[in-house]
Amino acid sequence: MRVYYLLAALALVGCTPRYTWQNPSVAPALADRQRQIDSAECGAIAMRAVPMPNVSMPADVSPPEPRNYRISGNTSTFGPGGTMYNSTFQGTATAATAGTSYAEGVRQLAEADAMNAQAAQMRAAEKARDNLADACMMRRGWNKVRVTS
Numbered sequence: 001m002r003v004y005y006l007l008a009a010l011a012l013v014g015c016t017p018r019y020t021w022q023n024p025s026v027a028p029a030l031a032d033r034q035r036q037i038d039s040a041e042c043g044a045i046a047m048r049a050v051p052m053p054n055v056s057m058p059a060d061v062s063p064p065e066p067r068n069y070r071i072s073g074n075t076s077t078f079g080p081g082g083t084m085y086n087s088t089f090q091g092t093a094t095a096a097t098a099g100t101s102y103a104e105g106v107r108q109l110a111e112a113d114a115m116n117a118q119a120a121q122m123r124a125a126e127k128a129r130d131n132l133a134d135a136c137m138m139r140r141g142w143n144k145v146r147v148t149s
Contacts, residue, residue, distance in 0.1 A: 018146070038140050038142065042136035045136055046130070047129060049129075051125070055118045071092070074089075
């Protein structure tokens with residue numbers, strides 16, 4: 001089964017189009033060197049212009065200790081023939097910890113949602129950087145050409 005997933009991933013990677021940069025105004029002997037220089041400069045410009053969002057992982061918070069509650073009171077009950085019996089009671093109740101309750105599940109869902117939102121912000125910033133770097137390269141006379149092989 002794992003081999004199937006690996007082959008599917010490789011097939012998708014193989015289907016992804018590849019691109020290269022060409023500049024007709026640069027001599028072929030100097031094109032590779034100039035492309036590396038322009039690509040590095042445009043990448044640096046894009047990095048300065050588009051900051052990456054501040055992604056912070058939530059702190060690992062251990063659930064609070066269970067709380068104990070002291071309960072006491074009086075009761076009145078009626079027995080056979082209408083006789084009333086009064087008594088007192090007292091005891092201790094312990095609340096369930098957060099890790100074993102519905103609240104823990106909700107907290108985990110909220111944490112996952114926040115992490116997904118941060119990942120989406122990262123992807124958007126990366127795309128904006130890539131687009132800006134591409135525009136910079138085009139401004140310098142480079143054309144993005146699909147590699148066919």
